[in-house]
Amino acid sequence: MLEIKNLTCHYGVIRALHDISMTIPDDGIFAVIGANGAGKTTLINSIAGLVTPTEGSINFNGTEITELHTKDVIRNGIALCPEGRRVFKSISVYENLVAGAYIMKDKKRVEENIEEVFRLFPRLKEREKQLAGTLSGGEQQMLAVGRALMTDPKLLLLDEPSMGLAPNLIDFVFETMERIHKELHIPIIVVEQNSEMALSVADYAYVLEVGEMTLQGTGQELLESDEVKNKYLGA
Ligand SMILES: Nc1ncnc2c1ncn2[C@@H]1O[C@H](COP(=O)(O)OP(=O)(O)O)[C@@H](O)[C@H]1O
Numbered sequence: 486m487l488e489i490k491n492l493t494c495h496y497g498v499i500r501a502l503h504d505i506s507m508t509i510p511d512d513g514i515f516a517v518i519g520a521n522g523a524g525k526t527t528l529i530n531s532i533a534g535l536v537t538p539t540e541g542s543i544n545f546n547g548t549e550i551t552e553l554h555t556k557d558v559i560r561n562g563i564a565l566c567p568e569g570r571r572v573f574k575s576i577s578v579y580e581n582l583v584a585g586a587y588i589m590k591d592k593k594r595v596e597e598n599i600e601e602v603f604r605l606f607p608r609l610k611e612r613e614k615q616l617a618g619t620l621s622g623g624e625q626q627m628l629a630v631g632r633a634l635m636t637d638p639k640l641l642l643l644d645e646p647s648m649g650l651a652p653n654l655i656d657f658v659f660e661t662m663e664r665i666h667k668e669l670h671i672p673i674i675v676v677e678q679n680s681e682m683a684l685s686v687a688d689y690a691y692v693l694e695v696g697e698m699t700l701q702g703t704g705q706e707l708l709e710s711d712e713v714k715n716k717y718l719g720a
């Protein structure tokens with residue numbers, strides 16, 4: 486279980502998040518929606534140890550992770566698939582997956598995880614020797630998700646996985662999320678500007694507005710909320 490209490494984050498004098506609290510249980514898909522600049526990436530990056538909060542705490546399965554560096558956050562079982570995918574373009578698909586497992590000591594486990602990623606994304610298996618920079622946007626997204634899965638996460642953070650993808654691939658991204666949750670039993674926090682898709686797969690969701698959490702509820706409740714419809718669903 487991930488417990489965020491009264492989290493506030495600044496970049497210099499800019500306050501990007503204010504007094505955010507949320508509890509993420511061990512099972513489910515959780516969405517965070519909000520406009521550009523609302524603080525979604527800051528929230529995800531503070532969980533992943535890339536942004537140090539100015540106030541508040543983050544606790545994961547009983548361990549205080551607020552001040553931990555990313556490497557130690559990963560060791561505690563949290564994996565991040567960052568905004569913009571950020572695959573290593575000049576090395577192969579296979580090497581990207583090995584690189585993703587850099588904290589893993591058990592080499593046999595690394596090979597098993599690569600097989601698991603290839604089972605989830607047969608397309609990556611077909612392209613395992615290809616340089617990641619030559620993959621399409623959708624394939625790079627698969628690789629970024631696969632790379633995040635290499636560390637046996639107990640919680641997966643996805644930052645805007647559908648960004649910049651063609652509509653048919655957007656469906657695939659959301660289907661993949663549901664498969665990861667169902668087949669690998671990993672809870673997911675997904676940040677998205679594609680609010681309708683995110684809410685339709687989310688068990689529970691949060692709305693961020695200029696750094697504040699303004700609404701929360703089940704995905705269905707938020708899909709039916711007039712405020713969400715007006716601001717985020719273009720209805
Ligand atoms: N590295 C940074 N330095 C200064 N300001 C930043 C930085 N990253 C984000 N911000 C600001 O923090 C706020 C939240 O940004 P971000 O978390 O990226 O929002 P979102 O992911 O919802 O688009 C915005 O006002 C943004 O301009």
Ligand SMILES: [Mg+2]
Pocket residue numbers: 525526527568645
């Ligand atoms: Mg962002």
